[in-house]
Amino acid sequence: MPKAEIGSTKHLANQMKSKGLQRLRWWCEPCQKQCRDANGFKCHVQSESHVRQMAVVGENATKYISNYSNDFQRDFVSLLRTAHGEKWIGANKFYNEYIRDKEHVHMNSTRFSSLTEFTKHLGRSGIVNVKEDEKDGLMIAWRDTSVAATKRREEIREQELAEARSGAGEDRMLKKMSKRAQEEADGKARILEARRAAQAQTQAPKGSVSPLAEEKTSTPSPDKALESPTEEKKADATTSDEAPKEEPAPVKFSFGLKAKVPPSTKAGLGQMKSQSIFKRARAEGEDKPKKKVKL
Incomplete structure (x- = not known):
């Protein structure tokens, strides 16, 4: 059957049918021809043009x-x-x-x-x-x-390695800083505890004994438990003698110029009437004058 002329209705119909992808097994590469089905491919293989083209390809x-x-x-x-x-x-x-x-x-x-x-x-x-x-x-x-791409990959890899190394160094530095801060915090805590203990000792009365000393004294050793009670009494007497005496409270002096004036109200219980400062002073050996009593 002759091939349809270009531009004819048969040619246009064939173009529309061959639109899109076709089966790969029905494609002839030497002839550059695509067949739509197995029957068309069989007919093409038996055609004179295909046989002649395959003879050329078969040489090499x-x-x-x-x-x-x-x-x-x-x-x-x-x-x-x-x-x-x-x-x-x-x-x-x-x-x-x-x-x-x-x-x-x-x-x-x-x-x-x-x-x-x-x-x-x-x-x-x-x-x-x-x-x-x-x-x-x-x-x-x-x-x-390419050379440029290889160089770019090497630069990227080196940059990533440098970032990894810097990240590891930063981690080590952060660990050292955290360890140092922890040590400083522990030192400050110990100093504060020592200061509080010192303040507690200073604020406690002189005759009092610290809790540790009380525990030591309350739990006598087995050697001292065998001692006689007279020795215990002697030890108590010595400790009582050696204990410091409490000092009396200091006396406060007032240097005010104004004398305290009693209130103008009636003299209450325990209050005295004001005496005149223009009375004559008594001589030595002079008797106290007797009060006249009105009958």
Whole structure:
């Protein structure tokens, strides 16, 4: 059956039918032809043009397969670098992005039998980073091997190491500072306790005995328990003699010029009437005058 002319209704119908992605197994790379089903691909394989093209390829098949493989790998890595850079993406998901272009080099014309084998080849070659994820399966990310990128990675790694070292030094410094502050706090606490003990001793009366001394005196040793009671009495007498006597309270003197004037009210109990300062003083041996009593 002759090929439909360009612009005819048959050609437009074929273009509309071939719109979108088709089966990879029905693609002929030497002829650059996509078939829609198995019957169409069988007819194409038996056609004269396909047989003639396969005869040309069969003269040096290794060269053609190598060229197709290199083209496929170059386009695949180029799209990965420009579209995603060094970000991780699923291998299967990115392959679907790659085959959106109908003019791409198909995998069935290369030496790679599957996408998994091709991904492992890229990982072994050091072109991309490959890891396996439980959810997305194989993940790939482009590896930038340029001199500038290598230098930038080294600088970033050195910076991270320096930050880690500085962080460790800061941790050690903080530990030392906390230890020093704890020691200073303990020293201040001991000083305060000593001052409080000294103040308690000064404020206590002289005849009193500290609690420690009371405990010592209240618990006599076994050697002293065997001593006679007369010796205990002697010890009590000596301690009573040696105890310091309490000093009398100091007398307060008042140097006020104004004399205390009793209140003008009636003389109460224990109060005396004011005496005149113009009375004559008695001579020595003079008797006290007798009071006249009115009858």
